Structure formats: structure tokens, C-alpha cells
Amino acid sequence: MASMLRGLHLDAGRESLAASINEETWLDVIRKMDEVYSELVHNEIELEEKNAELERSHRFVYSVLEAMSDVLLVCDRRGRVQEVNRAFLKLVGRSEAELVGADLASLFADEASREKVLPLGAAQGPLVDVELRFLAADGQAITVAVNGSELYDANHHVQGMVLIGRPTGELRRAYQQLSEAHETLKRTQQQLLQTEKMASLGQLVAGVAHELNNPISFILGNVFSLQRYLQRVENYLALVHDGAPPEALAEARLRLRLDHIMQDLPSLLAGTIEGAERSRDIVDALKRFSAADRGEESVFDLTEVVQRAVHWVSKAASHRFETRVDLPATLLVKGSPGQLQQVFINLVQNAADATAKHVAPRLEVSGRIEGETAELRFHDNGPGIPPEASSKIFDPFFTTKPIGKGTGLGLSISYGIIERHGGSLSVANHPQGGAEFVLRLPLAG
Numbered sequence: 001m002a003s004m005l006r007g008l009h010l011d012a013g014r015e016s017l018a019a020s021i022n023e024e025t026w027l028d029v030i031r032k033m034d035e036v037y038s039e040l041v042h043n044e045i046e047l048e049e050k051n052a053e054l055e056r057s058h059r060f061v062y063s064v065l066e067a068m069s070d071v072l073l074v075c076d077r078r079g080r081v082q083e084v085n086r087a088f089l090k091l092v093g094r095s096e097a098e099l100v101g102a103d104l105a106s107l108f109a110d111e112a113s114r115e116k117v118l119p120l121g122a123a124q125g126p127l128v129d130v131e132l133r134f135l136a137a138d139g140q141a142i143t144v145a146v147n148g149s150e151l152y153d154a155n156h157h158v159q160g161m162v163l164i165g166r167p168t169g170e171l172r173r174a175y176q177q178l179s180e181a182h183e184t185l186k187r188t189q190q191q192l193l194q195t196e197k198m199a200s201l202g203q204l205v206a207g208v209a210h211e212l213n214n215p216i217s218f219i220l221g222n223v224f225s226l227q228r229y230l231q232r233v234e235n236y237l238a239l240v241h242d243g244a245p246p247e248a249l250a251e252a253r254l255r256l257r258l259d260h261i262m263q264d265l266p267s268l269l270a271g272t273i274e275g276a277e278r279s280r281d282i283v284d285a286l287k288r289f290s291a292a293d294r295g296e297e298s299v300f301d302l303t304e305v306v307q308r309a310v311h312w313v314s315k316a317a318s319h320r321f322e323t324r325v326d327l328p329a330t331l332l333v334k335g336s337p338g339q340l341q342q343v344f345i346n347l348v349q350n351a352a353d354a355t356a357k358h359v360a361p362r363l364e365v366s367g368r369i370e371g372e373t374a375e376l377r378f379h380d381n382g383p384g385i386p387p388e389a390s391s392k393i394f395d396p397f398f399t400t401k402p403i404g405k406g407t408g409l410g411l412s413i414s415y416g417i418i419e420r421h422g423g424s425l426s427v428a429n430h431p432q433g434g435a436e437f438v439l440r441l442p443l444a445g
Contacts, residue, residue: 117130232258300337303330306365310323327376380434425438
């Protein structure tokens, strides 16, 4: 009986253990199933997101292809058309159904175009600005400037070719429009340059008038003297023609001071010629300065141009303006003397304006030769360049002068002129105070 009871207890324990094991196993299975299901859901969500992103990318690429004004054509390695955009369909006047799957060679209007592209994968490399003639639906040949490159798959294997181009007629129209815009810009630039010249010339009227007044006054005084001398000579010749005796002629010659006149005539004529030549040179310089630039270049003395600009501006200044010029005797450069004179007039005029409120306004102009470059420095004793203006000083229409006192074009135009002459123009505040413009130009030869 006792043994039977022990057996019953043993069987019950085994059944309890088996039940416990089966329950834990099912719980593990259920947990694994939950994990797998969660992973499947996550992967499905991720796949849907990637599909949505791929769809967006596809729509974006398709929209770009359709919006392109350039024609696009994609073919496989066998030369079969795989993709064309709307611009190409419009160009050749065919439908997408007609072109997709067609032989690329059948799209060309001549054999020369076929040889430039086919066979695909030949050793000619990428196509760069190659003119191809495509056959339109109406039988016309349309010339297109094409760039082409090979199409690769993810493993970098060649799968075909992509051709992108634009009809040469559109390119010619675009070039024509660009050329017209460039010409308009050049004309506007010349008008601005000429306007600034006239503005500078207006400020220099007093200085130029003073410059011309000296030789003209000298010529006028000599002409009056010649007029008096002529009257005396006519009186003496009248006595000669009347047959006056030698004693009367000698007395008249002494009274009319003919010997003095004959001695004074050479210097009088030389002075008159010198004054006339000086006036001619001033007028010639004014003509070169005010004339519209025609791109003519010549070799000239930069020192002479600088000295003339300093002289004119200092004479025209509304206040006493001291200038000190220390330049080499000769600085030969090549370019437009009228344009460079405008630069120097702008620099000197700016210095005169900047120092107008100074007790003793002064401008020092110095120059030297460094290798094959002429270096000029314009240092005034004004207030200098404000920090906020240093980076904009050469910008068009920027000025620190009061309204109505400056156009803001002088330094901008000067900067462009120096650049066109192969030089440079910079500005900084001098350690001793005031502003200093540094100009460098290549010497002639």
C-alpha cells in the first residue's frame, strides 16, 4: 500500500513538471512570434517608406525631364531608345510610342550623324558639343548641339548612352541676345564714363581757365606790341617811298627806334609761338580727356599726366590746397592717357574735398619704379576712410560726400580703368593720418 502511494506521488510530480515545461515553451514560442511579427511590421513600414521615397524621386526626375528645355534621349547598349523627354518629342514631332523601342540609327537624318554616335561603346569617348541632325516627322533635318555620356548600372557596367542637346537655332538666338546685352552694357558703361568725365570737367573749369589765361594773355600782350611796331615800320617805309633824304631817314630811324624793334622782334615772335603752342597743348589735353574712349592705346609719360591733373585740380579748388609732387622724371606706360588722367583727377579731387575743412589741406603725390611696375601714392591729411566704408569704397554709387556733392562713380570708374590697364588700385588709412591711395601700373615695354 505504501509503495502504491509513492508511485502515485511520483506520477503526479512528473505530470506537474511536464505541464510546467510545456507552459514555458509555449510562452517562449509566443514571445518569438511577437518579435518576428514586430520585425515584419517594422520591415514593412520601412519598405513602404523607401517605396514612397523612391516614388517621390521618380516623380521628381520625371518632372525634371519633362520640364527640361533641352532635348534628352536615352538608349540601351543595342541602340534601342529607352527614354525621351517632352522637348525631344516636340522637336521631332513624334509620339513617345513611336520612339521608345525604336532603333537610334533611324532617328538620324544622315550617315554622318550616325557615324558620330554609333556603334555605342566605341573608343570615341564622351560626346562634347557634337552637331547631330535628327529626322523630324515632316522629313526635315533638325541640327542639335549634343553632349553625350555612357550610362552605367550599379556595378559600373555600361548599359547604354544618354544624349542631351539643344537645337543650334536656339543657341544662336541665345548667343545673339547675349551679344546684344553685352553691347548694351558696354554702351551704358561708356555713357557712365563720359558722364563722369563731364562732371569732373565741370569742376575743373576754373583751373583750366586759369591754365589757359596765362599763355593767352602772353600772346595778347605780344600781339599788341607787334601792332605798335608795325605802325612805326609803316611810318618809316612811307618816308622811304616818298624819297626822303638820307638825313631825314636816319633821324626817323632813330626817333622810331627801328633798331630796337628789329632786336625785339625774334624774341617777341618766339614768345608768341610758345604761348600758342602752350594753349594748343592744353586744348589737346582737354580734348583727349573729354573725348569718348575708342579703345586707342599709345605710349605716354605718366608723370606728365599726373602733374597736369594735380595742377588743374589745385587751381580749381575752392580753398587753398597745397600739393607736393615727387615723381620720377619719366614714367612711360601704355594705354589711354585720357582715361588715366580721369583717374588722377578723381583721386586729387577726392583729396581736395576730404581736406577742405583742414587748417592746412595738403596732398602728397609720390612715385617710384619697382621692377617693371610704376607705383604712385596719393596721401592726403584728411580724416581718412571710415571703417564701415573701407570695404565699399570702390562700389558703384557709394559715396561719403553729402547729397549733391558726389555721384559715387568716380572711384568705381577709376578702379575699372586701372584694372583694364593691367594695374591695381587700393586704399588704406596712412599711419600718419589721412587716406592713401596706392596705384600700380605696368611700365611700357
